[in-house]
Amino acid sequence: MIELRIEGAAAVATLVRPPVNAVNEAWIERLAEIVEQVEGNAAIGVLWIRSALDAFCAGADLELMRACFESAAGRERMIGLVRRMQQVFARLERLGAVSIAELGGAALGGGLELALACDLRVVADSAKLGLPEAGLGLLPGAGGTQRLTRACGDALARRLILGAEIVDGTNAVALGIAHWVAPRAGLEAFTRALVERIARLPPATLAACKRCIGAALDPQADGYALELAETRRLYGATETQRRVKRFLDKQG
Numbered sequence: 001m002i003e004l005r006i007e008g009a010a011a012v013a014t015l016v017r018p019p020v021n022a023v024n025e026a027w028i029e030r031l032a033e034i035v036e037q038v039e040g041n042a043a044i045g046v047l048w049i050r051s052a053l054d055a056f057c058a059g060a061d062l063e064l065m066r067a068c069f070e071s072a073a074g075r076e077r078m079i080g081l082v083r084r085m086q087q088v089f090a091r092l093e094r095l096g097a098v099s100i101a102e103l104g105g106a107a108l109g110g111g112l113e114l115a116l117a118c119d120l121r122v123v124a125d126s127a128k129l130g131l132p133e134a135g136l137g138l139l140p141g142a143g144g145t146q147r148l149t150r151a152c153g154d155a156l157a158r159r160l161i162l163g164a165e166i167v168d169g170t171n172a173v174a175l176g177i178a179h180w181v182a183p184r185a186g187l188e189a190f191t192r193a194l195v196e197r198i199a200r201l202p203p204a205t206l207a208a209c210k211r212c213i214g215a216a217l218d219p220q221a222d223g224y225a226l227e228l229a230e231t232r233r234l235y236g237a238t239e240t241q242r243r244v245k246r247f248l249d250k251q252g
Helices: 025-039 062-068 073-093 110-116 132-136 144-152 153-163 169-175 184-199 201-217 223-236 238-251
Strands: 002-007 008-013 048-052 100-103 120-124 128-132 166-168 180-182
Touching: 002 025, 008 025, 025 048, 025 073, 048 184, 062 073, 073 128, 073 238, 100 184, 110 128, 110 144, 120 169, 120 184, 132 153, 144 153, 144 184, 166 169, 169 180, 180 184, 201 223, 201 238, 223 238
Parallel strands: 008 048, 048 100, 100 120, 120 180
Antiparallel strands: 002 008, 128 166
């Protein structure tokens, strides 16, 4: 369902469940395994999530929904899946590694919720992104209401979620859902160059930066104190000392 390949300091997770990488219990558990594996490898600085199919991920498995939705027990099973998606996406969000989602095709519902849990999103101009659950009388419950609001702000989150609106890649960047847009044919090359650039940075530094950025969004955290603590930790790191020395030597 999801293949994992390690390329130096980058882990590449490729979604390969045809036809549209639909989410079911086995799929989310495989993603949990990958997040755990990346979490346990201090040498990995980047997790690149992409799809081998035309779609990135079109959301929940329709056959599973059909089988579950007609009974109370089945509906509880679906709630369990949404809860598990929340847990795994939160763990992905907390990774020390920088997570990058490459969205070459449709990223709808749970697929966009997965992408929103990543740090960075690169999207094809022709891709379709949205949280259309309201059209089914549902809501994007795997973190969609929370992360889209943080990414785009209250006004745009209301527009997109309450209107069940689907946008293309170009508009997704303009609205703040994604960070970069590229032509579909050049998307993989663009994303690979981004992954390689970030993977050259020290994983410990990336993790420290992520923690400080997270503190800026937490009203209970003292982000300035955390910056000092992380700076002190990095000053003592061998890799930081090596890089600073090399930089200073070049300056003469």
